[in-house]
Amino acid sequence: MRNIYIVGIGTGNPEHLTVQAINRLNKVDVIFIPSKGTAKAELAEVRRDICQRYVTTEGVRFIDYAVPVRQTADRSYVQSVDDWHAELSATYEQLFEDHIAEGGSAAFLVWGDPSLYDSTIRIIERVVARRRVVLDYSVIPGITSIQALTASHRIPLNLVGKPVQVTTGRRLMESFPGLVETAVVMLDGEQAFSKIDDPDAYIYWGAYLGTDDEITIAGRLADVSDRILATRAEARARHGWIMDIYLLRKGRDFDD
Template sequence: MITLSLIGIGSGNPDHLTRQAMRAMNAADLILIPRKGEGKADLAELRRAIVAEVVTNPANRIAEFDLPIRDEATTDYRRRVDDWHDAIAGVWADTIAAQLGQAGRVALLVWGDPSLYDSTLRIAARLRPAPQIEVVPGITSIQALTAAHAIPLNEINGPVTITTGRRLRDEGFPPGVDTCVVMLDGECSFRHLPPKGLQIWWAGYAGMACQITESGPLDEVCERIVARRAAARAEHGWIMDIYLLRRAPDHAKP
């Protein structure tokens, strides 16, 4: 049987790895490294650097593969994502079979944590024959964000909603909470909110050496975040960012 270890690696900083993650990487017969194209080549390079620093087992093999490109022409978002995940699972299966056959331990390094706004577990569930799945938790982008700003995630006895840029744009600030964390936002969807009474804490490349941050009242820092995000993406060819929005106490909803 194939055992597939999905290993959370935080932001790609080796200091974010747990001892459990290091053991799992060294126990693997095969480590998979996905490539996302020339514009994101440094993401694969960060994974390579982690492997080079952490893995001491000479029996480890490394296999790199190109991720399929998602079809953006299909208007049905869910179908588009499902088809993409099917294609990725097919590439995983082919790569594993070519390297190991039907038995062995495989490690896949996952940004952040495999359980938080990440589809790795859903893709792994598509593999046939089904492997034994092992999840090694990692530091999430939410933890990296709050650490970067030295703020708590929640207020005293306060709930938090984690949502996406798409939903923030279409549905507004989540009802019933005063704090929300927004992930997967390629459009700076906070621009669609009435800014009065909202504070924002934003980070690009949270936890990485090239981390950038902004914070303050949304109406004061909104355009600065948009400009810095655009400049950083132009410089690196990609950006991963995340932000926390919080209502000021006098604007809190019952």
């Protein structure tokens, strides 16, 4: 039996790492580091920095592996993701066979928390289902980009006693404004906030949260929407990539 640990590492600040994560990383035989190509080399750098700072046990091996590119031609989004997960599970299976001895252990460093818009758990489940490699797996939680956002803006996530929706840019219009008073939007390549026609909504936006390049902007949507669009476009061009998240709010505490 091999043991795999899916470790949340927070969203860019090495100090997001929990003591539980640090202790685990010092007990595994191998740490797998994904390389995603040069555009997001900084993200691989954060993982290396974390290992350099916290992994003090002699003999822990670091193995880089290439993440396959998701193919989108001639298939639906769902099919594309399903194919990609199949390819990744084959990659993981090979990594386990090649680099972890029977009875050994390894860790994956997952951005933020492994439960939030991340498929590492699903992909490991596929490897388990294939039964070529016998393994057990555990999840160690991490600070999510949602927590990094609310902390940077010094705001509570929810209004008193009210629900929160976590959604994507593509699906924002289905629920906000209307169904929910608080929506957290991730994975938004289309800047869906700029299409919300509600002058009283508030937005709390953040990019590269937790890193030295963190940018935050907050205000009435009508007042700050254009500034966020311009800031985002400029930052994206400068870095070659962007990760941003925002919270939209309508209403107040104790409103009914």
